[in-house]
Amino acid sequence: MGEQQHSVTPGTRGDPSWATVAMTTWRLWRQRHTHRGERRQRGVLVLSAVAAMALGALVTLAFTHQGEQAQKTSSAQPTVSSPATANALQVATANRSQAAAWIAQQILPSVLIGCDPLMCQALEAANVSASRLSVVQPSASDPLGVEVIVATPALRGQFGPRLATVYAPLVLASFGSGAQRIDIRYLAPGGTAAFQASLASARKSRVEAGQQLLSNKNVQASAQARQALVTGNVDPRLLITLGLLAHEMPVRLVLFDDPSPGASSEVPLRGAEIGAAASAGLSAMLAFLAQQTTYHPSQYHEARIAGDQVVTVQYDAPGPMGLNGP
Numbered sequence: 001m002g003e004q005q006h007s008v009t010p011g012t013r014g015d016p017s018w019a020t021v022a023m024t025t026w027r028l029w030r031q032r033h034t035h036r037g038e039r040r041q042r043g044v045l046v047l048s049a050v051a052a053m054a055l056g057a058l059v060t061l062a063f064t065h066q067g068e069q070a071q072k073t074s075s076a077q078p079t080v081s082s083p084a085t086a087n088a089l090q091v092a093t094a095n096r097s098q099a100a101a102w103i104a105q106q107i108l109p110s111v112l113i114g115c116d117p118l119m120c121q122a123l124e125a126a127n128v129s130a131s132r133l134s135v136v137q138p139s140a141s142d143p144l145g146v147e148v149i150v151a152t153p154a155l156r157g158q159f160g161p162r163l164a165t166v167y168a169p170l171v172l173a174s175f176g177s178g179a180q181r182i183d184i185r186y187l188a189p190g191g192t193a194a195f196q197a198s199l200a201s202a203r204k205s206r207v208e209a210g211q212q213l214l215s216n217k218n219v220q221a222s223a224q225a226r227q228a229l230v231t232g233n234v235d236p237r238l239l240i241t242l243g244l245l246a247h248e249m250p251v252r253l254v255l256f257d258d259p260s261p262g263a264s265s266e267v268p269l270r271g272a273e274i275g276a277a278a279s280a281g282l283s284a285m286l287a288f289l290a291q292q293t294t295y296h297p298s299q300y301h302e303a304r305i306a307g308d309q310v311v312t313v314q315y316d317a318p319g320p321m322g323l324n325g326p
Contacts, residue, residue, distance in 0.1 A: 088180065092153075095176035099150060099184060100126035102173055106259065107148060107184075108298075108316040114146035116154045119182075123150075143167055143187065148318065151183040169195055172317045174262025183262070186318045199266055202322030206232035206268060209239040209323055218246040225253035228269060235270035236323045237295040237315045242272070245288055250277050254310055260317065268321070271314040273305060285311045 100122040103113065113133055115123060120133045134146050136155060143149045143159060149168055156163060168185035169192040175182045188195030210229030213219055219242075221229065228234050234256050245251055252275035260267065276282050282302050289300045289311075298316040302309065 091176065091180045095180055095182045096122040096152070097126075098175045099173075099182045100128065102175070102260075103148075103150070103184060104128050106173070106317050108318070111148050111318070112146045114143050114149040114155075114187075116150075116152050118154070119150045119152050147187055148172065149185050149187060151185050153179055153181070164192070166192055168192075169264075170266060170318070171262060171264045172267060173260040199321065203232040203266075205322045205324065206234060206236060206239065209236070209243070210234055213239060213243055213246065216243070216246045218250045219253065220251070221253040222255060224255045225272075228256040229253075233268055234272075235268040235315055235319050236321070237297075237319055238270060238272055238313070239323070241289070241292060241295050241297070241313075242274075245274075245285065248288060249281055249284055251285075252276065254305075254308065259314075266321070267317075268319070270317065270319055271312070273303075273308075273310045273312050275308060275310045279309065282309060282311055289313060 096119055099119070103123060104126040107113065109132070111132070113123065113128070114136045115133060116136055120130075120135050123133055124130055136143055136149070136158075138158060140158070143155070143163065144167065149155065149163075151163055151168070159167070163185070168187045170186040170188065172184045172186055174184070207230065210232060214221060214226060214229055238256070242251060242253070254273040254275050256269040257271045257273075258267070258269040259271065274285060276285060286300065286302060289297055295315070297313045300311060300313040303312050304310075305312075
């Protein structure tokens with residue numbers, strides 16, 4: 001058999017040339033690597049976006065948790081005022097309580113008392129009858145209509161200096177100090193000017209009555225009692241009562257006093273300690289005081305003070321400044 005030969009004619013289908021193969025290979029390699037880079041780039045972008053979202057979520061969660069914790073802490077702990085504020089409130093409350101207790105014990109039951117709403121509440125808590133209280137409203141232009149006014153910081157701010165210079169010149173007692181001070185003031189019926197003008201004549205009448213009492217042979221007086229009498233510092237009601245008592249029996253004047261802290265210097269002393277030559281004399285004094293009608297003391301009893309047996313006597317405030325009236 002003979003060997004068959006095939007001839008290749010240009011332009012007919014056959015194996016590609018090496019140049020074609022090389023170009024095709026290079027193109028495919030480029031396409032593969034280009035697509036792979038794009039896929040890798042897209043992957044990196046996607047991963048970056050996911051990481052950013054996750055980081056944002058974590059940050060948001062952290063701040064939210066922190067805010068919730070702060071809110072829980074804030075709601076769990078009650079609001080506490082500053083020490084200065086708390087102390088001021090305590091001082092104001094204590095001053096009101098002390099003033100109310102003093103008024104309940106020392107002010108005449110017939111006297112009408114002016115007070116701001118908080119002070120009126122404190123007075124009622126101290127067993128002062130509501131019928132004796134007149135609430136001074138914030139809109140009031142003056143404190144007229146009462147005999148005694150409790151000058152709290154609120155009322156001092158409401159009426160200003162006119163409270164003392166126009167209406168109520170006399171301080172019967174004072175509690176506290178500074179801005180929280182509370183003064184119990186007496187409203188002069190004719191106003192401050194007329195009241196001030198009458199002070200000199202009132203003191204003169206008290207001096208004369210005191211000197212007359214000291215001239216009574218039935219009266220013995222300590223140095224303190226004598227000084228109070230000659231300077232006109234004794235309440236007119238005490239002067240009249242002691243003068244009557246000295247006509248009945250021997251009287252020993254131990255001292256004059258007044259349980260009124262911070263009172264004006266013009267306020268005469270309305271309390272006294274009185275001794276007798278014998279214990280029987282003390283009983284006679286108590287019987288005499290019980291029979292008084294015009295000037296009946298608010299308090300009187302037998303007591304032992306500094307080893308001395310005495311009768312203590314006291315009149316309520318406010319009292320007359322002179323022997324013939326206010």
